[in-house]
Amino acid sequence: MATDPSKYKFNHSMLRAKDPQRSVAFYQLLGLSLVNKMSMPEAKFDLYFLAYDSPTAASSGAHWTDRQGVIELTHNYGTESDPNYTVNNGNAEPFKGFGHVCISVDNIQAACKRLEDEGCKFQKKLTDGRMRNIAFVLDPDGYWVEVIGQTHFEETEKESTTATTAYRMNHTMIRVKDVEKSLDFYKRVMGMKLYRTSENPGASFNLYFLGYGPDAPEPTSSKPNPVADREGLLELTWNYGTENDPEFKYHNGNDQPQGFGHICVSVDDLDAACQRFEQLNVAWKKRLTDGKMKDVAFVLDPDGYWIEVIQNERIMKRTGW
Known part of the structure; x- marks a missing residue:
């Protein structure tokens, strides 16, 4: 079993969105298209994946895991009607990151x-x-x-x-x-x-x-x-x-107050890639074997930002996403 990092892709960046209708419309105004949506009613959240998808786009027509430059919007049910809900945009002290x-x-x-x-x-x-x-x-x-x-x-x-x-x-x-x-x-x-x-x-x-x-x-x-x-x-x-500065630290977006969630890399062979990360002694937020979701892992970078790792479904079928 082997993995080739030259086949990896910086697939997406995840942002939490208060009102998905407003946010999807905004990114569509920027020219992005909704290329995938995942609904998780049992966990009370939906995921919206947006990417450039015109005939001249870099990844036109590709499976969403086989792209780079995707934006994932995460909507937790009920935030759109909560007047007190706001996201941390990552640019205001003391929560920069x-x-x-x-x-x-x-x-x-x-x-x-x-x-x-x-x-x-x-x-x-x-x-x-x-x-x-x-x-x-x-x-x-x-x-x-x-x-x-x-x-x-x-x-x-x-x-x-x-x-x-x-x-x-x-x-x-x-x-x-x-x-x-x-x-x-x-x-x-x-x-x-x-x-x-x-x-x-x-x-x-x-x-x-x-x-x-x-x-x-x-x-x-x-x-x-x-x-x-x-x-x-x-x-x-x-x-x-x-x-x-030993006391200096950036905000990772997942501690309160939340906003940005993670970046995501899609890989040629998810099991082999995670074995490679294990051999390189990475810090894990979630191994493949942790919890109920056996098709995603999360590595931590030196600042504690989360990096999701998923299977590129064009190279190898795994989840049927």
């Missing part, structure tokens, strides 16, 4: 104008602050959705159209305390490649983009970010000095 999900678009100016015209709220518009090539739109629960361009923003400013069929669910950002430990974990244990590093010493933070798939091409003047048109990247944000 998860930062955002990010879509990349064909024309960032036109895409942002379209969202403004639709009445979407923004954490940061293109015209706010010094960085004029990124925006952050807010979903119905206040999660941040970064919007970036797939080409240099100056090349699209004279165009007025945007096509959601060209969009990609590019990355998910989490903050990490000790970047050397986190990079080692995601590369050595999870089998990811480091595609891009953005160092910002003036602001005392660095960004690291990892994922699965072919090597990244060299950046060009028109595509300074050569992985902007990819799906399923993980962005690690490291703020200088956190690794030296």
Whole structure:
């Protein structure tokens, strides 16, 4: 029995949603499609899986476990009618941890104008602050959705159209305390490649983009970010000095107050992958043999974020999901 990490996929990122109808409609406005829904009435929750699925999408028509860049919305029954229920979006002290999900678009100016015209709220518009090539739109629960361009923003400013069929669910950002430990974990244990590093010493933070798939091409003047048109990247944000503070800790999204739940990797052989993780002495939240659900496992990363591990059903049938 063997497993090949080069066949793994960064399948999805899970966010808890107060009102699934509002949240699904929002992500559909961003161009994503509902590619799967799981109802668990006995446990009083539903799962909604959204991904880009047009004929030109990166994973058009693929089984939901055989994709990258999926967003899973988890709805616990009754939250939609509870006036006191709110989610932790991961960006407010003292509960920072998860930062955002990010879509990349064909024309960032036109895409942002379209969202403004639709009445979407923004954490940061293109015209706010010094960085004029990124925006952050807010979903119905206040999660941040970064919007970036797939080409240099100056090349699209004279165009007025945007096509959601060209969009990609590019990355998910989490903050990490000790970047050397986190990079080692995601590369050595999870089998990811480091595609891009953005160092910002003036602001005392660095960004690291990892994922699965072919090597990244060299950046060009028109595509300074050569992985902007990819799906399923993980962005690690490291703020200088956190690794030296023994009391410092990020919020994992599953302790109260809850919001972000986990990232998920789909693998070629679930049993073999979990055996490999066991041999690498990972910290487990849930082994395959724990509890009633024998088809999912959860590994803990160095900051205590949960990583779900599931079977890629295209490679090997296991659950019939």
